[in-house]
Amino acid sequence: MRLDKYLKVSRLIKRRTIANEACDAGRVLVNDKVARASYEVKEGDLIELQLGARTLKVRVVRVSEFAPKGEAAEMYEALS
Template structure:
């Protein structure tokens, strides 16, 4: 599944267009490699997303084309969540 679609379906990012923008800015890595919106994600991949002042690392546990709100969190497991100083993220 495409990265931007996975982020939307799993509700890690609410809109697919926003997921594409974040990926295009180089703020997402999959297994240590910078990912584009069109990158393919698979079960077992480790993904790191840099939001404004925090970095979230998740492991992909499942892929579904559509997921209800209750099922969305079953698609991934949060491994790490780190706060970042605003000066470090620049």
């Protein structure tokens, strides 16, 4: 699954276009490297989001094309 879509489906970022813009601006790191929106997310990847003054680190637990609101948080494990 593409990184921008994963960020939207897992509800880490509200909209896919915003996720795409964050990737283009270099505010999303995957495994400590700047990632493009087209990066293929795999289980076990470490994603670091720089959202304003906040930095969020998560580990990908599950990759799914669709996740209901209640199950979206189960797609990742928050590290910080």
